Amino acid sequence: MPVDGRVSMLNRGTTAEEVAALLRETIMDGRLKPGEQLREEGLSAQFDVSRRTVRDALGILARERIVRHYRHKGSRVVLFTEEDIHDLYRVRKTLESSAAALAATLTDAQLQRLTEAFDQLAEATTSGRAQAIVQRDLEFHQAVVGLIGSTRVDDFFADIAVEMRFALSILETTYRESTHRPAEALDEHRAICQAFVRRDAAEAGRLVQEHAESNERLLVDVVASTDITALAR
Numbered sequence: 108m109p110v111d112g113r114v115s116m117l118n119r120g121t122t123a124e125e126v127a128a129l130l131r132e133t134i135m136d137g138r139l140k141p142g143e144q145l146r147e148e149g150l151s152a153q154f155d156v157s158r159r160t161v162r163d164a165l166g167i168l169a170r171e172r173i174v175r176h177y178r179h180k181g182s183r184v185v186l187f188t189e190e191d192i193h194d195l196y197r198v199r200k201t202l203e204s205s206a207a208a209l210a211a212t213l214t215d216a217q218l219q220r221l222t223e224a225f226d227q228l229a230e231a232t233t234s235g236r237a238q239a240i241v242q243r244d245l246e247f248h249q250a251v252v253g254l255i256g257s258t259r260v261d262d263f264f265a266d267i268a269v270e271m272r273f274a275l276s277i278l279e280t281t282y283r284e285s286t287h288r289p290a291e292a293l294d295e296h297r298a299i300c301q302a303f304v305r306r307d308a309a310e311a312g313r314l315v316q317e318h319a320e321s322n323e324r325l326l327v328d329v330v331a332s333t334d335i336t337a338l339a340r
Contacts, residue, residue, distance in 0.1 A: 123163035
C-alpha cells in the first residue's frame with residue numbers, strides 16, 4: 108500500500124529523518140493503523156532508499172514510541188496496551204496538576220502564552236481539520252506544562268509529545284470529536300484556560316484532572332476493543 112503520494116519526491120539522497128517524518132504523519136492521520144506491519148524491504152522499494160535508511164527511520168520512530176519491534180512480527184505501528192495508556196496519562200496528570208498548583212503565582216506573560224495556545228486551538232477547531240486540531244490540542248497541553256517554568260520538564264514533555272500526539276490522534280480517529288462535538292471539546296479547554304487566567308489553582312487542578320481522566324478512559328476502551336487488539340495477532 109503506498110504510504111503517500113509524496114513518495115515520488117524522495118530520492119536516494121533522502122535521509123532517515125525525512126523517511127521518518129513521512130511515516131510519522133502517515134501514522135498520525137490514520138493511514139497506517141495501530142498494529143500495521145512496517146516491512147523494511149517494501150518501504151525501501153517504495154521510497155527508493157536503502158534498507159539501512161528505512162531501518163534508521165524506524166529506529167527514530169521507535170525512540171518516539173510510535174513504532175515498536177514485536178518478536179516474530181517485525182516492526183509495527185505501536186499497539187498501545189492499557190498499561191501504556193495509564194502510564195502515559197499518569198505522567199500527563201502529574202505534570203499538569205503541578206502546573207495548576209502554581210496558578211496563583213503565574214505572571215501575566217505566562218498566562219498570555221497559555222491564552223495564545225488556546226486561541227490557536229480555537230482557530231484550528233473552526234477550520235475543522237482533524238490533524239490540525241490534534242496538533243493544537245497537544246500544543247495547548249504543552250503550554251500548560253510550560254507554566255511550571257522548568258526547561259528540564261519542558262524537555263521531558265517534548266520527549267513524550269509524539270507519543271501523546273499519537274494517543275490524541277487515535278482518539279480523533281475513533282471518536283471524531285472534531286466532527287461530532289467540536290464545541291464541547293473546545294469548551295473543556297476553554298474552561299481550563301479560564302481557570303488558569305483567574306489564577307484559581309483548585310479549579311485548574313480539578314479541570315485538568317477531569318479532562319485527562321476522560322481521555323484516558325476513552326483510550327483504554329479503544330485499546331481493549333476487538334478491532335484494535337486483533338491487529339496484534
